[in-house]
Amino acid sequence: MDDDPTAWPAAALRRLDAERAALEPTPLRAFPLAHDVAVLLKDESALPTGSLKHRAARALFRHAIASGRITEGTPVVEATGGGAALAQATFARLLGLPYTAVLPGAPDPRRAAPLEALGAEVRFVTPPLAIYATARELAAATGGCFLDQYAHAAHALDHRGDDPAIELAAQLPAPPAWIVAGAGTGATAAAFGRHARTYGTGTRLAVADPENSACFPAWVTGDLGYATGMPSRIEGIGRPRVEPGFLPGLYDLVVPVPDAASVAAARAARAATGLPVGGSTGTCLWAALHLAARPAATGTTIVAVLGDAADRHLRTVHDDAWAAAKGLDPAPYAAALDRFAAGGPFTPP
Numbered sequence: 312m313d314d315d316p317t318a319w320p321a322a323a324l325r326r327l328d329a330e331r332a333a334l335e336p337t338p339l340r341a342f343p344l345a346h347d348v349a350v351l352l353k354d355e356s357a358l359p360t361g362s363l364k365h366r367a368a369r370a371l372f373r374h375a376i377a378s379g380r381i382t383e384g385t386p387v388v389e390a391t392g393g394g395a396a397l398a399q400a401t402f403a404r405l406l407g408l409p410y411t412a413v414l415p416g417a418p419d420p421r422r423a424a425p426l427e428a429l430g431a432e433v434r435f436v437t438p439p440l441a442i443y444a445t446a447r448e449l450a451a452a453t454g455g456c457f458l459d460q461y462a463h464a465a466h467a468l469d470h471r472g473d474d475p476a477i478e479l480a481a482q483l484p485a486p487p488a489w490i491v492a493g494a495g496t497g498a499t500a501a502a503f504g505r506h507a508r509t510y511g512t513g514t515r516l517a518v519a520d521p522e523n524s525a526c527f528p529a530w531v532t533g534d535l536g537y538a539t540g541m542p543s544r545i546e547g548i549g550r551p552r553v554e555p556g557f558l559p560g561l562y563d564l565v566v567p568v569p570d571a572a573s574v575a576a577a578r579a580a581r582a583a584t585g586l587p588v589g590g591s592t593g594t595c596l597w598a599a600l601h602l603a604a605r606p607a608a609t610g611t612t613i614v615a616v617l618g619d620a621a622d623r624h625l626r627t628v629h630d631d632a633w634a635a636a637k638g639l640d641p642a643p644y645a646a647a648l649d650r651f652a653a654g655g656p657f658t659p660p
């Protein structure tokens with residue numbers, strides 16, 4: 312059987328299935344509101360590597376193996392701001408594949424250490440936008456596979472048990488009125504939107520979009536070439552260009568969220584759950600509150616994605632000095648949020 316070219320891929324895919332089968336569904340956590348509407352947070356921080364990137368990483372490996380881009384021993388390379396690398400390094404190790412993460416910025420042992428502990432190689436590259444070309448060249452030079460989450464994740468995350476929407480559907484007695492997700496690669500939003508259309512659940516999809524993101528202007532204008540050229544202050548979402556995985560035809564609504572509102576809502580989510588959530592959770596929660604404040608929301612359920620939680624966020628969105636240094640004042644948004652949560656109207660500044 313050693314020379315059977317299908318043997319390793321089939322065994323590798325069974326390993327991914329087994330890893331998936333051993334996991335519990337990620338919990339739904341209530342965000343308390345004194346209104347007749349349920350806002351629930353789908354807590355993806357409960358995944359083994361602490362973020363929704365765990366599902367995307369499994370799906371990317373599954374898709375690349377099933378597509379013949381990865382086979383036994385293929386070196387795998389990814390260009391990433393950081394969030395995806397931990398999950399991908401974990402799956403590379405599970406499958407016995409060499410893995411290199413190409414990260415933006417100056418060499419930083421604190422960022423490299425958790426990846427190196429998983430057996431990954433880490434390359435730091437400046438300027439930040441050079442990570443994509445570097446990863447592509449590295450993969451070409453080693454006969455490896457550039458995993459390329461921005462090109463593939465939104466199409467890969469629609470397979471078997473990787474799909475968060477299939478999992479959510481089994482957790483709720485009835486489909487929610489709205490799902491609120493951010494858009495980094497676009498994979499999570501696409502998975503929820505495709506599920507609603509495939510099964511006719513009636514659930515609508517809102518994308519919560521931070522400042523400097525190309526997603527909202529592209530959705531409004533229909534111009535998929537729209538680029539802001541500006542980095543996002545909200546980790547994991549807010550891309551400067553329209554990524555291949557952004558599928559505006561799937562988005563019933565895109566809600567632009569001020570970064571100061573994302574910070575205020577992330578802190579409220581932390582207070583409600585005890586989890587040091589990242590900024591993207593705040594962006595999704597803020598957009599969910601917008602929807603919850605509509606008269607039509609009475610009696611409905613809205614699910615927002617809690618994308619990650621990590622102690623490093625205590626030094627960013629949960630830290631007043633960080634917010635001030637970024638020029639963000641969450642106080643007026645926090646006041647509006649508290650007023651609404653206590654049963655009052657939603658009247659953001």
Ligand SMILES: *Cc1c(COP(=O)(O)O)cnc(C)c1O
Pocket residue numbers: 362363364367394395493494495496497498499500546547548589591592618619
């Ligand atoms: C990547 C990421 C997102 C966006 O998810 P996509 O599926 O890539 O669009 C949201 N939040 C966090 C914390 C992320 O890392």
